[in-house]
Amino acid sequence: MTAQPASTSAAPLVHQDGSVLTIAVSTSAAGTSLADDALAQGTAILHEVARGEREVGAILLVGTGANFCAGGNVRAFASADHRPTYLRGLADDFHAFVNALQAANRPVVAAVKGWAAGAGMSLVLHADVSIGGPMTRLRPAYRGIGLSPDGGLTWTLPRVVGSARARHIILTDQVIDADHALSWGLLSDVVADDEVESAARSAAEKIAAGPWEANAAARSLLTQSATRSLGDQLYAEAESISALSASPEGIEGVDAFVEKRSPDFGAARTS
Structure with a gap:
């Protein structure tokens, strides 16, 4: 109120x-x-x-x-x-x-x-x-x-x-x-x-300062988990992680890990 x-x-x-x-x-x-x-x-x-x-x-x-x-x-x-x-x-x-x-x-x-x-x-x-x-x-x-x-x-x-x-x-x-x-x-x-x-x-x-799309996806998964079965939640998690792997932030995060450097998610979002 x-x-x-x-x-x-x-x-x-x-x-x-x-x-x-x-x-x-x-x-x-x-x-x-x-x-x-x-x-x-x-x-x-x-x-x-x-x-x-x-x-x-x-x-x-x-x-x-x-x-x-x-x-x-x-x-x-x-x-x-x-x-x-x-x-x-x-x-x-x-x-x-x-x-x-x-x-x-x-x-x-x-x-x-x-x-x-x-x-x-x-x-x-x-x-x-x-x-x-x-x-x-x-x-x-x-x-x-x-x-x-x-x-x-x-x-x-x-x-x-x-x-x-x-x-x-x-x-x-x-x-x-x-x-x-x-x-x-x-x-x-x-x-x-x-x-x-x-x-x-x-x-x-x-x-x-972190990956915005991953944050949003994790937040959505956590919210929706209350009404989903485990099987449905596992499916949603698989869909999400797969989609994020092709996003600019996902690509930057994985590449930065392999290259042993800190990821620059902000630059990835604007590239």
Whole structure:
């Protein structure tokens, strides 16, 4: 869900440095709730990535305030003239962003500092790599305001932690500390609190420096494996590795290995 006035921060909410697209999903305004303008901008730019109109190797989700994202702006919910219409619009906008994130098919890294609650937790579950700190906390938070989850949380969470644990987390509105989040697979790594964003950015840059087509293919295979039989997955893997071997990046990677040099995937993409 989204509800926030335009940011007054001088820093752009959506910007690209090299091959990394950074989207600030929250700001210090409105209690670090979702940044409506950033989601709108991010959705449009992610569609450009999906259409091949923008060259992006990785997507980095950050919060510019004290937290990654504390969820939707509940005060805005309360002041809406007609809450059902307002909340449906917010959910549709949020889901458009989630769908665009998926359609872009680029590795997503989340810098999960502080709280990731409600919609913030939903976003963490859409990241391929999520890095937090010892003070990171995740919480569904919907039940506490009498609402049900959005942002795909009821779809992603059972796939990460299993159905029984997902039900327990959501129905008891469990606060998950960094240690449990790491052991349950909700976080990929835990670093010092003041290093969360730099570590996440470093991971995004490392991913973006690699082979983009192979990254996209691996991401798709991992996503689709949940609904495929082993036989179907083996077939898809064989098709993928065969096709990539003829791609510029695949040719460069294999040739570089044989020639005992570091591959230059960027040059291969533009040749």
